[in-house]
Amino acid sequence: MFRAVEAIESYWWGWRCRRCGNKLRRKFADIPCARCNQTHVYCRNCVEMGRVLECQPLYVWTGPHPTWPVRGKACGWDGELTAAQQQASNRIREVMEAGVGELLTWAVCGAGKTEMLFAGIGRSLEAGKRVCLATPRADVVRELLPRFRHAFPDTSISGLYGGSEKKAADGQLVLATTHQLLRFARAFDVMVIDEIDAFPYHEDPSLPFAASRAAKSASARIYLTATPRKKQRRRLEHGQLDSVFVPIRFHGRPLPVPRLILSSHMKKSLQNNMPPVAFFNWLKRRHHPERQLLLFVPYVELAGNMEKAIGPLLRDKLGDTVIASVHAADEEREAKVQQFRNQELQVLITTTILERGVTFPSVDVVVLDAGHAVFDEAALVQIAGRAGRSPDDPEGEVLFFHAGKTKAMVAAVRSINAMNNRAVKI
């Protein structure tokens, strides 16, 4: 039932790892193997999942695919979709029912992407198909898991991410990070990839490799994004990729458009771990001081230092404001984000880790040094998309403080305006 294949293929130009598809020369290294007293090549790219070594073959399953019975209604979700969502949902369902094809769902931040998937996924599960929803980020898997368990109560669902308790991937519906897809080969009839433009999916070539191998050769592939990258846009323009567009949020209000504010002493203020003067001027005249404040900074050290520097100042100005900072390696990250969500914190200083996938009901968003290279167009659009997500407070101020406009900032504003214009036309 298993066929052994070479773990690392050797070519005239180098090697290729059969597990992660890595071809980069610098990501292979030699190891003197104590088992066969020879020097072997191993792949450093996927070594975290256990070393792939030249002398140990990989095994490919050649037996029958697991089957699930055809059955009655699988989806227990009975919420309502807006007209735009409904249209996208229908398109997604059609592609999933057809069983072959690609579809890019381009939906603005806060459009309600997950709900649009339910109908199609429900149909696929009823037909006995195996479905995978992959996303680059583990937080998102953790957040989606209970929602899917609730929406598909009778389906076996596996959640896979680095550090997840259960590693068994035997569910009919698999929610996984894109890294975990390296465990699969030709396993899914329906493959949904959320946030295809997010880090690290768009930067690490082994992840698209994993995603395309995990899907069967005849499979429906659905991509979700709010900010397609150049690669996808090019395919759209050339008509190589079908798409459906959802330019409007589920509450029907336009996206907040960022305001670019020049502050020429940016560098100097940031060196002192302080926001620029313009920020304090704005803070004094804020229209809705009751909103929480989400403050994006370009790098990790600044987040912590600024918290210490402006904590006392803000407490003076906003009363007993509670302030915190988070970054990717922060151990209390989840707890702090949860506190902010519960409105126990007034101000949260963060790096780009909170740029997507998180929803706070009522925030103003500020980016400091928006000209920094980490804030590319996609990041800025996503950051702006954190504001005004709740129907109770569908607006929110978005400010980019900069020391000189960059192409990314201009492009982000333009693309948000373009989406708002398209939304009006519907």
Add this chain to the structure above:
Amino acid sequence: MHCLWCDKEMVTEVHWGSLLLPDRVTYLCRECEAALEKLDGYLCNKCGRQVGRGGETCRDCRRWEQLSQWQGVLTQNRSVYVYNERMRVMLAKWKYRGDYKLREVFGIGLQDTFRKAFSKHLRKQAVLVPIPLSEERLYERGFNQSEAIIDVLGKPAEQLLTRTHGEKQSKKTRRQRIHTENPFTLIKPTDKPVILIDDIYTTGTTLRHAARTLKSHGCPEVYSLTLARS
């Protein structure tokens, strides 16, 4: 060059020195380099951990030396890095995940400490003995981390010991570790001083067991060098 740890591209700064002097080889980017802490300042006479004042022996070592059967078994240990969070992750990836290449990162630090800690006379005379792995563990890992360390030091390794299979040290408590039976057997006695090489000094039990085995068969003195001191 890309950083061996975070894979970020490293741009070497060009200055007058880089025209005149040979390139200093770097494996880590500046941030990753800074995350590793070298053991310096005042070190414990015995085990090489950081202590408050010079010429001191730390409490752990005093406890060891009070026990008559362990007194003077290990002359001195020296380690290169503090066992901090980054070191823990790096050692885990290197040893358990088996990213053999990572050993190069420690090369310069190891050589420095080796030269600083041991006298020239000792360095010339002594033989470097890796702490062996049991056969089962060696098969599982594919390489012996202690031999890999000797390899980056650029010295020959002498296999004088073997080890019987037991539970991993890292899964035991201090008490359990200290009261374990000696897992080492001698292959070949030596009459030269020995520098034992291991990846990490935690309680010092492993090294002392190995040292005792060597000493009871005619070895005059045993030192040790480890990558990290926790």
